[in-house]
Amino acid sequence: MSNMLGKIKSSEKSGYLMSLPYVLYFCIFVAFPLIFSFILIFHKWNIVTPMQWIGLRNFVRLFHDIQFFKSIRNTLVFLAIHIPLQITVALFFAIQLNKKIKFRGFFRALFFLPVIVSGVVITILWEQLYAYETGLLNLIITGLGLERIPWINSPEWAMPSIAIMATWKNVGLYIILFLVGLQGIPQYLYEAAEMDGAKSVQRFFHITIPSLNNTMLLVIILSTIGGFSLFIEPFVMTGGGPMNSTLSAMLYIYNQAFYFGHMGYAATLGFFFAFVILIVILIQKKVVERE
Amino acid sequence: MNFKMVEQNIKIMKHGCHKQRCAVVCTIILICVFLQCDKQHNGNQQKSDRVQITYWCSSNQDEIDLAKYLVDRWNASHDSINVQLQPIPASQSSEEVLLAAIAAGTTPDLCSNMWPGAMDDFISSGGLVRLDQFPDFVDYISERVPADLLETFRAPDGHFYQLPWKSNPIMIVYNKNIFHDAGVENIPRTYSEYIEAGRKITRDIDGDGNLDVWMSHRDTKPIWWQRFFDYYTFYIAASGGKTLFDGPEIIFNNEASVKVFDFFQRVYKENLFAKTTFVGDAFILGKLATQIAGPWHVSHVEKFRPPGFEYGIFPIPVPDDYQGPVYTFGDFKNISIFSTTEHPGATYKFAKYLITAEADLKLLEYTLQMPIRKDLTGNPLFKDFFMKNPNLVYFAEQAPFTRGMDGVSDLKEIFDAISQEYEACAIFNRREPAEAIKNAAERARVIIEWNRSR
Numbered sequence: 196m197s198n199m200l201g202k203i204k205s206s207e208k209s210g211y212l213m214s215l216p217y218v219l220y221f222c223i224f225v226a227f228p229l230i231f232s233f234i235l236i237f238h239k240w241n242i243v244t245p246m247q248w249i250g251l252r253n254f255v256r257l258f259h260d261i262q263f264f265k266s267i268r269n270t271l272v273f274l275a276i277h278i279p280l281q282i283t284v285a286l287f288f289a290i291q292l293n294k295k296i297k298f299r300g301f302f303r304a305l306f307f308l309p310v311i312v313s314g315v316v317i318t319i320l321w322e323q324l325y326a327y328e329t330g331l332l333n334l335i336i337t338g339l340g341l342e343r344i345p346w347i348n349s350p351e352w353a354m355p356s357i358a359i360m361a362t363w364k365n366v367g368l369y370i371i372l373f374l375v376g377l378q379g380i381p382q383y384l385y386e387a388a389e390m391d392g393a394k395s396v397q398r399f400f401h402i403t404i405p406s407l408n409n410t411m412l413l414v415i416i417l418s419t420i421g422g423f424s425l426f427i428e429p430f431v432m433t434g435g436g437p438m439n440s441t442l443s444a445m446l447y448i449y450n451q452a453f454y455f456g457h458m459g460y461a462a463t464l465g466f467f468f469a470f471v472i473l474i475v476i477l478i479q480k481k482v483v484e485r486e
Numbered sequence: 487m488n489f490k491m492v493e494q495n496i497k498i499m500k501h502g503c504h505k506q507r508c509a510v511v512c513t514i515i516l517i518c519v520f521l522q523c524d525k526q527h528n529g530n531q532q533k534s535d536r537v538q539i540t541y542w543c544s545s546n547q548d549e550i551d552l553a554k555y556l557v558d559r560w561n562a563s564h565d566s567i568n569v570q571l572q573p574i575p576a577s578q579s580s581e582e583v584l585l586a587a588i589a590a591g592t593t594p595d596l597c598s599n600m601w602p603g604a605m606d607d608f609i610s611s612g613g614l615v616r617l618d619q620f621p622d623f624v625d626y627i628s629e630r631v632p633a634d635l636l637e638t639f640r641a642p643d644g645h646f647y648q649l650p651w652k653s654n655p656i657m658i659v660y661n662k663n664i665f666h667d668a669g670v671e672n673i674p675r676t677y678s679e680y681i682e683a684g685r686k687i688t689r690d691i692d693g694d695g696n697l698d699v700w701m702s703h704r705d706t707k708p709i710w711w712q713r714f715f716d717y718y719t720f721y722i723a724a725s726g727g728k729t730l731f732d733g734p735e736i737i738f739n740n741e742a743s744v745k746v747f748d749f750f751q752r753v754y755k756e757n758l759f760a761k762t763t764f765v766g767d768a769f770i771l772g773k774l775a776t777q778i779a780g781p782w783h784v785s786h787v788e789k790f791r792p793p794g795f796e797y798g799i800f801p802i803p804v805p806d807d808y809q810g811p812v813y814t815f816g817d818f819k820n821i822s823i824f825s826t827t828e829h830p831g832a833t834y835k836f837a838k839y840l841i842t843a844e845a846d847l848k849l850l851e852y853t854l855q856m857p858i859r860k861d862l863t864g865n866p867l868f869k870d871f872f873m874k875n876p877n878l879v880y881f882a883e884q885a886p887f888t889r890g891m892d893g894v895s896d897l898k899e900i901f902d903a904i905s906q907e908y909e910a911c912a913i914f915n916r917r918e919p920a921e922a923i924k925n926a927a928e929r930a931r932v933i934i935e936w937n938r939s940r
Binding site: 244329 | 906909
């Protein structure tokens with residue numbers, strides 16, 4: 196037996212050696228933090244003073260923490276606005292860019308540009324655009340004789356404004372995904388439908404949309420993951436305000452850990468939030484499978 | 487070539503490679519051993535010759551220049567104690583860096599960017615040296631700092647862990663041209679006068695339906711430290727120099743706080759404070775008539791003001807029925823020695839050098855910030871400086887009437903709670919001032935209860 200093991204080890208030596216860097220990376224940056232944060236759940240710790248065992252008290256606090264549940268609600272509101280908006284806008288532009296138009300390559304690159312620009316830079320730019328009295332958007336709106344919109348100055352408008360900005364930033368990526376999907380639809384399906392007298396709207400709803408089901412699933416999953424990790428935009432633009440309306444779960448957890456030094460409580464919130472994400476993804480999976 | 491020959495060649499190559507690898511590993515080990523020996527040797531030599539201490543200063547350019555000047559002078563005249571200067575590593579705040587350094591045991595010998603509000607965390611972690619263990623500390627510091635102000639720097643355990651160094655008294659910097667154009671001749675001293683002036687100043691100048699000039703502007707984001715420069719500054723002024731705590735007790739649930747919330751609610755309701763963000767410095771661009779700021783802002787205005795731009799300074803407005811001297815937030819930064827130091831005596835000696843009158847004059851010249859000292863306006867050494875910078879005299883006169891932060895570990899969370907209520911009441915007018923203050927105090931009580939429970 197030991198001889199056999201020795202043989203396997205020597206024949207797979209290079210394989211083990213090559214995977215060693217990743218195993219080390221995994222142990223240091225994934226496994227250790229995960230185990231450590233699990234231990235933290237039962238402790239009170241502010242980094243500099245010794246850890247203090249408090250049993251399940253972090254959970255007791257969590258279930259009394261109205262602000263945390265509001266932050267989860269805010270994140271879900273963001274997803275509810277962002278995902279449909281992302282899909283609609285990306286699909287619209289993908290269809291336009293799939294047509295034989297001039298400078299098609301240029302436009303495809305142009306739409307992709309915001310994806311590779313730093314999130315902080317984009318957020319600062321949009322903060323200026325959204326400025327209530329001096330922002331470009333409101334100057335245009337008042338120029339048209341309409342009332343100013345309190346984009347990031349009102350609790351009702353702030354989260355939709357962040358969703359619009361996030362859509363603008365990420366739409367390029369989803370356009371590319373939809374373009375790949377669109378190019379995979381056989382042309383003869385459209386020709387056959389056209390011969391049967393189907394109008395363009397009918398062709399869109401009965402050929403294009405069903406053929407893009409897999410792409411749609413991918414877009415929904417990617418947007419959901421991106422949406423749950425909403426952090427940079429509210430952190431830079433609104434600080435979680437006005438009236439906590441843009442306080443995302445990630446921002447709240449960050450504040451607890453790094454502003455207030457409640458490492459144990461932040462770890463508890465993190466695990467609880469991971470559980471919420473799991474439930475949402477399971478529901479999504481069920482719905483998509485049924486469809 | 488047959489297969490045996492090939493196998494033999496491979497064996498020879500493998501053997502060669504093995505030898506090469508051994509040689510490389512041996513060389514690396516030898517280099518490491520040599521370097522370590524050399525380091526130890528140098529270390530021993532340095533130890534025997536002179537004491538080496540590390541000093542962290544603020545990462546602000548003016549303060550780096552000041553620290554360089556002072557350290558160079560020190561090193562030139564002290565052979566036995568050598569100071570190595572390093573600006574605080576970049577981060578969101580210096581407190582984060584210092585906390586991380588305490589946790590990792592990589593703190594410098596001393597730092598001159600200590601925020602009194604974070605002292606409790608540093609002290610409870612055992613990260614700081616008790617300064618009143620040095621026999622001359624109390625006498626030395628009592629000569630420098632006014633007695634009532636010195637008491638605010640005493641830790642809850644009754645000891646001192648910080649050397650009061652500099653302050654930035656928060657006052658109102660105003661644009662004289664805008665005041666004059668709007669017909670406001672007198673400086674507003676009370677809330678009513680300030681609001682009255684604001685009504686005249688805030689207006690649409692070019693008739694396009696948009697406001698062009700506002701009385702003032704504050705960042706309305708509900709971030710805890712933003713409240714230092716609106717609610718907290720005005721609260722200190724309205725309460726005659728009170729802070730949020732009296733010992734372990736919360737005391738901000740009072741009439742002064744309610745009046746401050748009410749004042750800000752009125753200025754936002756009447757659009758006297760802009761609720762927008764500006765590109766560039768709106769005060770220098772002539773869009774804001776006043777700005778709540780410290781003396782650092784004067785250096786900025788001096789650098790960038792356009793020709794003909796005239797400005798002045800006045801104290802923080804107070805409630806109409808307020809009597810007595812006007813206090814304000816001091817925004818102090820102090821000097822502390824970390825317990826990781828191997829040379830507390832030498833470090834203390836250098837710390838005292840940083841607060842000599844000569845060093846304080848350089849602090850004024852390089853940064854325009856106010857040294858915390860009783861004789862700031864009376865010492866002949868500073869006379870020339872204040873003659874050349876008359877606007878800074880206002881800050882120097884205000885300096886004795888300043889208050890800092892309570893040294894409690896829950897401070898950030900309590901400011902966060904106040905910030906939430908301030909936003910709801912003052913900016914969005916969704917709560918009455920008295921109710922908002924009551925809520926903030928109740929939340930502060932819950933925060934303290936949680937944080938102090940075991």
